[in-house]
Amino acid sequence: MHSTTLTGGQALVRLLANYGVDTVFGIPGVHTLELYRGLPGSGIRHVLTRHEQGAGFMADGYARVSGKPGVCFVITGPGVTNAATAIGQAYADSIPMLVISSVNHTASLGKGWGCLHETQDQRAMTAPITAFSAVALSAEDLPELIARAYAVFDSERPRPVHISVPLDVLAAPVARDWSAEVRRRPGRGVPTAQALDQAAAKLQAARRPMIIAGGGALDAAQELQQLSTRLAAPFFSSVAGKGLLAPDAPLNAGSTLCVESGWQLIGEADVVLAVGTEMADTDYWRERLQLNAELLRVDIDPRKFNDFYPCALALQGDARQTVAALLQRLEPTPRDATAAIEAVARLRAAVRAGHGPLQLIHQAILERVAAELPEQAFVSSDMTQLAYTGNYLFASRAPRSWLHPTGYGTLGYGLPAGIGAKFGAPRRPGLVLVGDGGFLYTAQELATAVEELDSPLVILLWNNDALGQIRDDMLGLDIEPIGVLPRNPDFVALGRAFGCTVAQPQSLDQLQNELRSGFRRNGVTLIELKHACAR
Template sequence: MTPKTTGEALITLLEAHGVDTVFGIPGVHTIELYRGLAGSSIRHITPRHEQGAAFMADGYARASGKPGVALVITGPGLTNTITAMAQARADSVPMLVISGVNRRDTLGKGLGLLHELSDQRGLMEKVALSSQRIESPAELEPALARAFEMMRAGRPGPVHIEIPTDVMGLPAAGISSWRTTAATRIADAEVIKRAETLIAASKAPLILAGGGARKASLALKQLAEQLDAPVVMTANGRGLLYAHRLAVPASPSLKAVRKLMAEADLVIAVGTEFGPTDYDMYVDGGFVCPPNLIRIDIDAVQLARWPATLAIEADAKAALEALVACRLAQKSARGSERAEVTRDAAWVEIGPDVQAQAKVVEMIRDVFPGSFIVGDSTQPVYAANLYYDHDRAGGWFNAATGYGALGFGPPAAIGAAIAEPGVPVISLSGDGGFQFSFPEIGAAIDAEANVIFVIWNNHGYREIETSMRDAGVEPVGVSPAPPDFCRIADAYNMPAERLVDIADLPGALSRAAALRKPCLIEIMVP
């Protein structure tokens, strides 16, 4: 047999690692990487911008639990992915970005080649967990193995691999198709015993659950019920205990939730980094790290950032299952009462305007149970991050926390729909944010990604305008004129509907769902 080229071997190895979809825009610097794609089992999705490719890979990863893969050209193709990679880094999303780079003998010489960067790897090392260059065909197999192990074994994030154009076409004889498996990081038995002792001594325990607990909903529920402990879920933890008597689906930045935390004699924090956009979003300095704290996190670096009475370095699901296995006695910690009081107080605290915006998200959830609602930085998303209970673990995610990349919602929703075609997917964006990435609706049509794009049109960056007024600053630059989104949808041959009354949203969503194709709904906000 004719030896495969390095580019063809890349596709074979990706298949072996379980990759079924890649997002990318081909160019002259990646043609050889595409040589084996047409004959493979991997589906290629073409976005309208490389940033969209990486955002799609992000949404795909969050929905599927597998790494999302983006394939881009050297130079501008790769730099266009940086924003999305930074969002994935902040939210611990596994993403593999594979790029070209100019031929080896030109690197770092400033020869003025097309798409040349002085130090592409040096740039990517600042945002990715790692950046590797394939200097010879023999390096491809171990590099991919390291990349997938990195994304699966510890705290996940984006990984970059670059392949020089003069390596892509080289013969790659002897490269076999195999995949690595990452062992679950379990908790040390002695550490679990110490945790058991601390828990047994507590009378008013509380659990904080973040995005790192998304795969541990059953064990989390079991432990909470054993301890009679309320569970506060951060934005990325919503859906873990939907409608449960112990659930508190409210932001730890709210005074009511902080009061609950302050009154607890033991806090068990699972997969949460105590980031300010969850715990101090008003930047009032009111968050105080619990004095009696058990932290469970897969990342040792993260555990070192906040002092804890006991740190458990382990996979969240494995650690919670180990604690459940201790069969801790059912407590009389008034957990249901404490949770209910906090829920009621938090709902009142956010006030009527924010309540009304959060109810928009509840409308969407109630029309589409078990859906993915993928948000951008817009008023209903901010509101729901403050208070909202989703009915699917990992089904509510957005870029309005952490890195906060505007334009995330539409492409990430497309990625989620491609990962889980049988699950309803709704993109929720503001008119300002939607203009960052609206051409990606064309990619949704191409890929037949069944996404309903909901646009909250308040004629500009209303949240920023409000913040400027609150700070005594005359608003400037916050009123970009929105286009006629329905006409844009029509130009893409996409069904669209404009609403002037929010009460009409459930009906519009049902009509869109019946079409079983990408649709757009624009809500005109007074």
């Protein structure tokens, strides 16, 4: 006879389902068995990854394309430390992620008894890379902690949350069934009317207004397009904000604030409105933008208003609602945009004219990618020179279509994030851009991709047989290159061993044909492009 009383682990899984969780990424272990007891019949799909870091990156990719928190289950100790890099990446890029882990029995915590997977203070390891990290010391703590996590995701700057659940709490029967207690989820709100009035007046009076938008503005695309048109304001995005304006919008300056011509144009502004962007050096590839403008910032995080770029006016609130409120206060007739459109056109021409030999190779590859990429596809990219060029050169057609590990800058992100994104948006074809170095960080996740995916995921492996960026940096600093010319495996054979369809094009024409075939194939395609074949 099976008891009808739920354990803490079962109730937690049901609670997550009631919050709308449909997918969890993880690897079952002896310390998470009670979580897995709750999965059958819950409506939540479990995706088996091959490493906990992969689980974290998949949750990240899921969140970036869907806008919903990505969820992963990991074991005590090594499961948490293995996932920590992915948690740190999500923290740096403000991605909502819920990490549920076990932890040793309550009576043993902090005792140093040498229990399996024991860590002296597991919560302390993730506290600096999460919005909060907490231990549920009783089953009754869980509904409160999950509600608190969703309050972060829905009303604060979205960042990872880690909840550790002791083994005895997971296994013990709950005194009452709280699994349906989905608590009120707060929104983000808008700035004060006074702040909005002041901002609208400054924007209306500006002679050369410009806009910078980031990952916090992904739900404000329509409003930002209207604002750019109304003000005749050139529109820049961070890498996280790619796709907020259509590629052919004449005021779209793209993600070019990381190149000289972009720096020059933003320096001509007299008022800059920054919406949902951290304005970090990882966004701009330089220590500081030379802003000669009055800076207005829209952000949900009040700490951003007086950081590296103190603002003249702080607008704390939801990006979409705040921009909509500004539009209501501005004159309805759009300004003459002739001069601004010409400035953006000059910027675009300068970007293309400024490519070095390596960027010209990247441009040729990316042009073939753009020619074959399906309309609704997303691109998940790793830390590789091809993606660095793509960050500012490749045009995204919509938000949530270019996933890149900007802030933390970890290798190994591209493949698992692309797999996770396929679960967040199952009908969208996916492309992974990854270098040979980063690919080997998480290549084992090909097993998950082949096992789970039945729609197109194409992996474009850019193989220059080097840690190319680091080699170039060493040479630029007159350092003898050491450790940057690894011996690579036979990637085609490796992909075939995992069950991928594989290709090794010898020219750009062949690359384009293989991309076309890959996007028509319901499954995983690995295309290895050697540096010499792209010249």
